[in-house]
Amino acid sequence: MRRGARNARPAVVLLLLAIAGAAGYLGGRYLWGRHHYRAALQALERRDFRQAGFHLDKCRSAWPADADVELLAAQAARRRGDLDEATQRLRECKRLNAPHEPLALEFRLLKLQRGDRAEADDLLNLCLRQPQAPGTPLILEAVIESSLNVLAPGYRVDPLAQLAPMAPVRARVEKALPVWFELRTGQADRVQGLAWRGWYSFIMSRFDQGEAELRQALELDPEHVNARLYLASLLIMKDVKESLAQLQWVHEREPNNIQVRYWLASTLRGFGRLDEARRLLDEGLASHPDDVQYLVERGLVALDEDQLAEAERRLRRALALSPNSPEVHLALSQWARKAGREEEEKRHRARFEQLKPPPDPTSPPPNSRPRSGGG
Numbered sequence: 001m002r003r004g005a006r007n008a009r010p011a012v013v014l015l016l017l018a019i020a021g022a023a024g025y026l027g028g029r030y031l032w033g034r035h036h037y038r039a040a041l042q043a044l045e046r047r048d049f050r051q052a053g054f055h056l057d058k059c060r061s062a063w064p065a066d067a068d069v070e071l072l073a074a075q076a077a078r079r080r081g082d083l084d085e086a087t088q089r090l091r092e093c094k095r096l097n098a099p100h101e102p103l104a105l106e107f108r109l110l111k112l113q114r115g116d117r118a119e120a121d122d123l124l125n126l127c128l129r130q131p132q133a134p135g136t137p138l139i140l141e142a143v144i145e146s147s148l149n150v151l152a153p154g155y156r157v158d159p160l161a162q163l164a165p166m167a168p169v170r171a172r173v174e175k176a177l178p179v180w181f182e183l184r185t186g187q188a189d190r191v192q193g194l195a196w197r198g199w200y201s202f203i204m205s206r207f208d209q210g211e212a213e214l215r216q217a218l219e220l221d222p223e224h225v226n227a228r229l230y231l232a233s234l235l236i237m238k239d240v241k242e243s244l245a246q247l248q249w250v251h252e253r254e255p256n257n258i259q260v261r262y263w264l265a266s267t268l269r270g271f272g273r274l275d276e277a278r279r280l281l282d283e284g285l286a287s288h289p290d291d292v293q294y295l296v297e298r299g300l301v302a303l304d305e306d307q308l309a310e311a312e313r314r315l316r317r318a319l320a321l322s323p324n325s326p327e328v329h330l331a332l333s334q335w336a337r338k339a340g341r342e343e344e345e346k347r348h349r350a351r352f353e354q355l356k357p358p359p360d361p362t363s364p365p366p367n368s369r370p371r372s373g374g375g
Contacts, residue, residue, distance in 0.1 A: 148199060
C-alpha cells in the first residue's frame with residue numbers, strides 16, 4: 001500500500017500542475033480579454049470606432065460566445081460605416097440570445113443607416129420622450145447622420161434622398177441636435193456635435209456660422225476627419241486654396257479612403273490639375289472598377305483633356321451600370337456636345353431633366369456665394 005501510494009504521488013502532482021496550468025491559462029485569457037474590453041470602451045468614448053473594433057475582436061477571441069461583447073462589436077461596426085460587418089455581428093448576437101431590447105434597437109438603427117428612414121421619426125420621438133434611456137445617444141447619432149446624408153448625400157447619391165421631403169428631414173436635425181448637446185458633454189461628442197451643426201449650417205446657407213462651428217470643432221480636435229471634409233466643402237465657395245489643402249490633409253492620413261480620394265480628384269479637376277485628378281481616379285477604379293461616380297469623373301477628366309474616345313468609354317460604362325443616374329446623362333450630354341452629336345446631346349439632356357430631383361420649395365436659397373480667396 002505504501003509503495004502504491006508513493007507511485008500515485010507523481011500522478012497527483014502532475015494532475016495538480018495541469019489544473020493549475022489550465023486555471024492560469026484561463027485566468028490569463030480572462031485578463032487579456034478584460035484589457036481589450038476596457039480599451040474598446042475607451043476607444044468608443046473618444047469615438048474611435050476602428051480602434052474599438054480592433055479591441056473588440058481581441059476580446060471576442062478571449063471571450064467567445066459573449067453576447068454583450070458581440071453587440072458592442074456590432075454597434076462599433078455600424079458606427080464606423082461597416083454595415084455588412086454589423087449585420088454579421090447582429091446575427092451572431094441573435095444566435096447567442098442577446099437581450100431582446102438592445103438587440104431590437106440595434107437592428108432598427110442598422111436599417112435606418114442602410115437608408116430605410118420609415119422609423120426615423122418614431123426613433124427620434126422615443127429619444128425626446130426618454131432622453132435618459134441608455135439607447136438615446138445611439139439613436140440621436142443615427143438619426144442626425146442619416147438625415148444629413150439625405151440633405152447632402154455627398155459623393156454617393158442616395159436614390160432615396162431624391163424622394164425624401166426635405167422639410168421633415170431638416171426638422172429631425174433641428175430637434176435632435178439640441179438634445180445631443182444637452183446629453184453628450186464629453187469633448188469627443190461635443191466636437192462631433194459641432195461638426196454636425198456646422199455642416200447643417202452650411203447646408204442651410206448659413207456660411208459664416210457653419211465655418212465658425214467647424215473651425216471650433218477643429219480647435220478642439222485637429223484630427224477630426226469629417227470636420228475637415230465639411231470645412232473643405234464649405235470653403236470651396238470662399239477659399240479654394242484652403243479647401244484643397246484640407247482635402248489633401250485628410251487624403252495623406254487616409255490614403256485608402258475612396259470617398260476622400262474622389263472629393264480630392266473632383267476638386268483637382270475643377271482647378272485644372274488634370275494629371276493629379278486622373279491619377280487619383282485611376283487608383284480608385286483599379287480597386288472599384290464599377291463605381292459610377294468614379295467612372296463619370298474619369299470621363300469628365302478625359303473630356304477636359306479632349307480625349308473623346310476615352311471619355312465615351314468611361315461614360316457609357318457608367319450608363320450601363322446606372323441608366324437612371326441624372327449625373328451620367330448630364331456628363332454624356334456634355335460629351336455629345338463636344339463630339340458634335342447634336343441629337344444625342346438633346347436626348348441625354350432631356351433625360352437629365354426628367355431624372356434630376358425637383359426643387360424643394362421649402363429649401364433655403366441655393367449656395368451662391370461668389371468664390372474668392374485665390375486659386
